[in-house]
Amino acid sequence: MAETFKNGQMLWKLEGNDRALHLRHHDSEPWRPYEEFPEYRLPDPEGFSKGIATFLALLKQDWTAIKS
Template sequence: MMEIPTGGQMLWKLEGGDRVLHLRHNDSEPWRYYEEFPEYALPDPQGFSKGIATFLALLKKDWTAIKS
């Protein structure tokens, strides 16, 4: 994972029955699928929600989890 800015936002959205992580840097940006940020995306363990590894890494960088 490359240098990550702090203070972004994360949201879990349901897609096809699965929870998938979406990201944005601030309130003025639209939510984007986490894999649209290849510089942040990490591979997920098998059987976990898409984006869980990225979610945990971004929490350590002071990103905020928004309730959906």
């Protein structure tokens, strides 16, 4: 049986030479870049990994961070 998470899961994936945040709401869904979730996306400070602002905000909302 697939596990459902309260608010979703987050994972960092390599994109070229940098890491980028990927999200999903349920473990049966594929990982998608955080840019595909405009309802969560926040602008990132210059020089940081793509999605860091979104990651920190979602972490505060009890999203689950998965080790990559």
